[in-house]
Amino acid sequence: xxxxxxxxxxxxxxxxxxxxxxxxxxxxxxxxxxxxxxxxxxxxxxxxxxxxxxxxxxxxxxxxxxxxxxxxxxxxxxxxxxxxxxxxxxxxxxxxxxxxxxxxxxxxxxxxxxxxxxxxxxxxxxxxxxxxxxxxxxxxxxxxxxxxxxxxxxxxxxxxxxxxxxxxxxxxxxxxxxxxxxxxxxxxxxxxxxxxxxxxxxxxxxxxxxxxxxxxxxxxxxxxxxxxxxxxxxxxxxxxxxxxxxxxxxxxxxxxxxxxxxxxxxxxxxxxxxxxxxxxxxxxxxxxxxxxxxxxxxxxxxxxxxxxxxxxxxxxxxxxxxxxxxxxxxxxxxxxxxxxxxxxxx
Amino acid sequence: xxxxxxxxxxxxxxxxxxxxxxxxxxxxxxxxxxxxxxxxxxxxxxxxxxxxxxxxxxxxxxxxxxxxxxxxxxxxxxxxxxxxxxxxxxxxxxxxxxxxxxxxxxxxxxxxxxxxxxxxxxxxxxxxxxxxxxxxxxxxxxxxxxxxxxxxxxxxxxxxxxxxxxxxxxxxxxxxxxxxxxxxxxxxxxxxxxxxxxxxxxxxxxxxxxxxxxxxxxxxxxxxxxxxxxxxxxxxxxxxxxxxxxxxxxxxxxxxxxxxxxxxxxxxxxxxxxxxxxxxxxxxxxxxxxxxxxxxxxxxxxxxxxxxxxxxxxxxxxxxxxxxxxxxxxxxxxxxxxxxxxxxxxxxxxxxxxxxxxxxxxxxxxxxxxxxxxxxxxxxxxxxxxxxxxxxxxxxxxxxxxxxxxxxxxxxxxxxxxxxxxxxxxxxxxxxxxxxxxxxxxxxxxxxxxxxxxxxxxxxxxxxxxxxxxxxxxxxxxxxxxxxxxxxxxxx
Numbered sequence: 001x002x003x004x005x006x007x008x009x010x011x012x013x014x015x016x017x018x019x020x021x022x023x024x025x026x027x028x029x030x031x032x033x034x035x036x037x038x039x040x041x042x043x044x045x046x047x048x049x050x051x052x053x054x055x056x057x058x059x060x061x062x063x064x065x066x067x068x069x070x071x072x073x074x075x076x077x078x079x080x081x082x083x084x085x086x087x088x089x090x091x092x093x094x095x096x097x098x099x100x101x102x103x104x105x106x107x108x109x110x111x112x113x114x115x116x117x118x119x120x121x122x123x124x125x126x127x128x129x130x131x132x133x134x135x136x137x138x139x140x141x142x143x144x145x146x147x148x149x150x151x152x153x154x155x156x157x158x159x160x161x162x163x164x165x166x167x168x169x170x171x172x173x174x175x176x177x178x179x180x181x182x183x184x185x186x187x188x189x190x191x192x193x194x195x196x197x198x199x200x201x202x203x204x205x206x207x208x209x210x211x212x213x214x215x216x217x218x219x220x221x222x223x224x225x226x227x228x229x230x231x232x233x234x235x236x237x238x239x240x241x242x243x244x245x246x247x248x249x250x251x252x253x254x255x256x257x258x259x260x261x262x263x264x265x266x267x268x269x270x271x272x273x274x275x276x277x278x279x280x281x282x283x284x285x286x287x288x289x290x291x292x293x294x295x296x297x298x299x300x301x302x303x304x305x306x307x308x309x310x311x312x313x314x315x316x317x318x319x320x321x322x323x324x325x326x327x328x329x330x331x332x333x334x335x336x337x338x339x340x341x342x343x344x345x346x
Numbered sequence: 347x348x349x350x351x352x353x354x355x356x357x358x359x360x361x362x363x364x365x366x367x368x369x370x371x372x373x374x375x376x377x378x379x380x381x382x383x384x385x386x387x388x389x390x391x392x393x394x395x396x397x398x399x400x401x402x403x404x405x406x407x408x409x410x411x412x413x414x415x416x417x418x419x420x421x422x423x424x425x426x427x428x429x430x431x432x433x434x435x436x437x438x439x440x441x442x443x444x445x446x447x448x449x450x451x452x453x454x455x456x457x458x459x460x461x462x463x464x465x466x467x468x469x470x471x472x473x474x475x476x477x478x479x480x481x482x483x484x485x486x487x488x489x490x491x492x493x494x495x496x497x498x499x500x501x502x503x504x505x506x507x508x509x510x511x512x513x514x515x516x517x518x519x520x521x522x523x524x525x526x527x528x529x530x531x532x533x534x535x536x537x538x539x540x541x542x543x544x545x546x547x548x549x550x551x552x553x554x555x556x557x558x559x560x561x562x563x564x565x566x567x568x569x570x571x572x573x574x575x576x577x578x579x580x581x582x583x584x585x586x587x588x589x590x591x592x593x594x595x596x597x598x599x600x601x602x603x604x605x606x607x608x609x610x611x612x613x614x615x616x617x618x619x620x621x622x623x624x625x626x627x628x629x630x631x632x633x634x635x636x637x638x639x640x641x642x643x644x645x646x647x648x649x650x651x652x653x654x655x656x657x658x659x660x661x662x663x664x665x666x667x668x669x670x671x672x673x674x675x676x677x678x679x680x681x682x683x684x685x686x687x688x689x690x691x692x693x694x695x696x697x698x699x700x701x702x703x704x705x706x707x708x709x710x711x712x713x714x715x716x717x718x719x720x721x722x723x724x725x726x727x728x729x730x731x732x733x734x735x736x737x738x739x740x741x742x743x744x745x746x747x748x749x750x751x752x753x754x755x756x757x758x759x760x761x762x763x764x765x766x767x768x769x770x771x772x773x774x775x776x777x778x779x780x781x782x783x784x785x786x787x788x789x790x791x792x793x794x795x796x797x798x799x800x801x802x803x804x805x806x807x808x809x810x811x812x813x814x815x816x817x818x819x820x821x822x823x824x825x826x827x828x829x830x831x832x833x834x835x836x837x838x
Binding site: 051052053055056058059061062063065066067069070071073074077078079080081084085087088091092094095097098099101102103105106107116148149293294296297298300301304305307308311312315316318319322326327328329330331332333335336337338339340341 | 419420442466468522757761786787791795
């Protein structure tokens with residue numbers, strides 16, 4: 001049962017990496033979209049595309065935390081003690097990001113939009129970095145039960161590379177999705193704009209992965225071995241195939257399938273990491289069995305998970321379907337009968 | 347005093363900042379919770395009215411509340427996510443030992459909340475393109491999801507108050523975990539219903555309060571009348587129910603957490619014929635300075651007769667009970683809550699009487715002044731209720747099982763103080779901006795309404811889309827038409 005819950009955790013992390021990652025990626029492109037005038041159209045698209053789904057996308061993170069503390073309480077305690085600073089910064093980043101995004105939309109003044117937009121965009125960069133760094137620290141075996149918070153736990157080669165890879169992967173996902181969104185909303189120029197950026201981000205992922213290969217060889221030996229052999233390697237290869245397929249689809253401008261392949265590649269990498277860490281939740285000091293909570297609770301956690309899939313799954317599918325069919329649109333000032341106030345310049 | 351010094355000596359330095367941060371972030375988050383839980387229901391009631399009767403004013407109100415909900419829900423999500431992080435960042439000791447005993451409640455909360463996030467997105471963004479009734483029905487599960495989410499959170503909190511569903515092994519670690527027992531603890535029922543009703547009441551009074559202010563400023567049109575009546579009616583119906591629920595919750599505390607009850611009521615020694623103190627301050631020798639003393643009443647309230655024995659604070663050693671200051675804080679919070687609750691009952695009676703006699707809202711400005719204050723008072727009461735239950739439980743994080751000081755993180759106090767400073771700055775900025783944005787929305791709407799009232803045929807409010815059948819800018823139009831609708835205004 002503990003093994004099964006561990007896989008639930010991996011799947012939920014993968015879901016967050018894909019759903020949340022797309023969101024963070026959109027924030028990344030918002031950040032680098034340039035000045036107010038030049039970046040107006042891409043930012044408009046990002047706003048428009050993200051708005052209905054970003055909250056649902058980010059709830060996966062809460063699932064991750066809950067499965068951690070209910071299923072593997074000792075692991076949760078160890079991770080949050082050792083990784084105190086990056087997790088605290090990630091939490092602050094989440095607040096700034098969400099608030100910036102939510103408050104930017106109703107603002108009708110350029111100066112305010114700039115501030116909220118900057119809050120949103122900068123934290124979209126920092127939050128995935130810190131979360132990636134935490135995963136890197138765990139993968140390199142720097143978290144043990146009883147480890148106290150220290151810089152080494154997350155400021156080390158593996159962590160930094162994992163953080164940068166997280167940023168690159170989110171940028172890749174974000175650009176691929178925005179590419180399809182641009183086509184959906186009929187913004188032809190932005191299709192090419194984000195197509196180019198998706199390709200660049202993919203190149204970034206490949207370069208970082210190639211750097212990571214030698215650097216993490218000794219630093220995160222156990223996971224390195226797991227990723228370069230057995231089931232881990234198989235998934236890594238599949239992920240690479242999916243990534244390349246995305247590139248091909250982008251080059252051939254068939255944007256219908258590129259989203260699925262890009263999501264698959266990221267999810268498969270997370271899955272590969274899951275295989276590589278077996279049987280540890282904290283390599284190489286704490287196994288899944290050692291960390292597992294009470295068996296009665298795990299059984300119920302599984303039941304709750306199944307209920308969640310039954311209830312949330314259809315709702316989520318409905319949300320994504322309505323969204324991709326263009327049924328979801330923001331209320332405009334016309335519908336709420338709002339006037340302009342002095343000083344509005346947008 | 348000696349014992350206080352002893353407690354302080356045992357206290358790790360990081361305890362104070364950790365506690366302050368938890369208190370601050372939770373106190374801010376809880377202000378948004380009533381709206382996250384109850385605003386969808388109030389909006390749906392208005393929405394239904396609008397669709398059922400083809401009432402453009404009701405639909406306009408529902409749409410505008412949706413626009414507010416979009417921002418408010420987002421801020422609620424992020425401040426809630428911070429709280430989940432804080433379980434690990436501040437109290438890893440509690441989660442490490444007890445996570446598998448009581449964590450499942452959060453699991454329920456997570457999927458309920460997920461469902462709510464998905465459905466709310468569909469509801470908020472469905473106004474324009476979905477078919478009207480399809481849109482309404484997709485929103486209907488929202489209040490249920492909200493109730494389910496509250497279930498999870500309160501299950502966890504009531505477990506901390508009356509922990510059950512496990513036994514301890516030789517090392518003090520929990521074994522033989524029984525999830526059903528851990529979720530349905532003795533305090534769960536009273537706490538859950540008291541909390542849920544508080545959320546609906548608060549949202550109702552706050553929303554109604556907004557329109558009461560408009561009414562006081564002379565905007566006595568059908569728009570303000572409807573915006574006031576629907577949420578206010580929901581809230582007043584719940585007020586007497588809440589009074590009884592609160593009373594039974596207090597009695598449940600008396601039975602299940604006697605020491606907390608002693609703190610709430612400033613009972614020093616276990617005794618019968620215990621007097622009730624309204625406010626007042628507990629001294630270190632057990633006497634109470636100030637406050638209003640009513641002989642016998644505490645025993646009567648707790649057990650319906652003066653001979654009821656009430657457990658006092660001194661029934662347990664000094665370091666197993668709230669300090670003098672904590673007891674006084676819990677007592678004041680409890681008394682403020684009870685006072686506000688009693689005043690709200692009077693307000694509800696006033697409203698009911700007026701409907702019964704005149705089929706109309708009371709005419710006097712004092713009614714609307716009271717109604718405007720009721721919203722703010724409710725938010726204060728929500729804070730007080732939470733302070734009562736949390737401070738009254740001290741020094742325990744898990745009642746009688748784990749002290750707050752055992753659960754706190756090992757991270758250096760200086761880091762925690764820095765974090766607290768950052769969090770305060772960020773939260774004040776975010777909440778300030780949130781308030782500014784909502785007030786700005788209100789101003790825009792008011793200008794539009796005034797403009798359309800002044801010159802209905804003249805320039806329409808600027809539109810940025812050619813989108814179809816826009817509702818008539820009617821709100822101020824039926825300014826004098828209050829009477830036509832008065833027969834049904836209170837029925838929803």
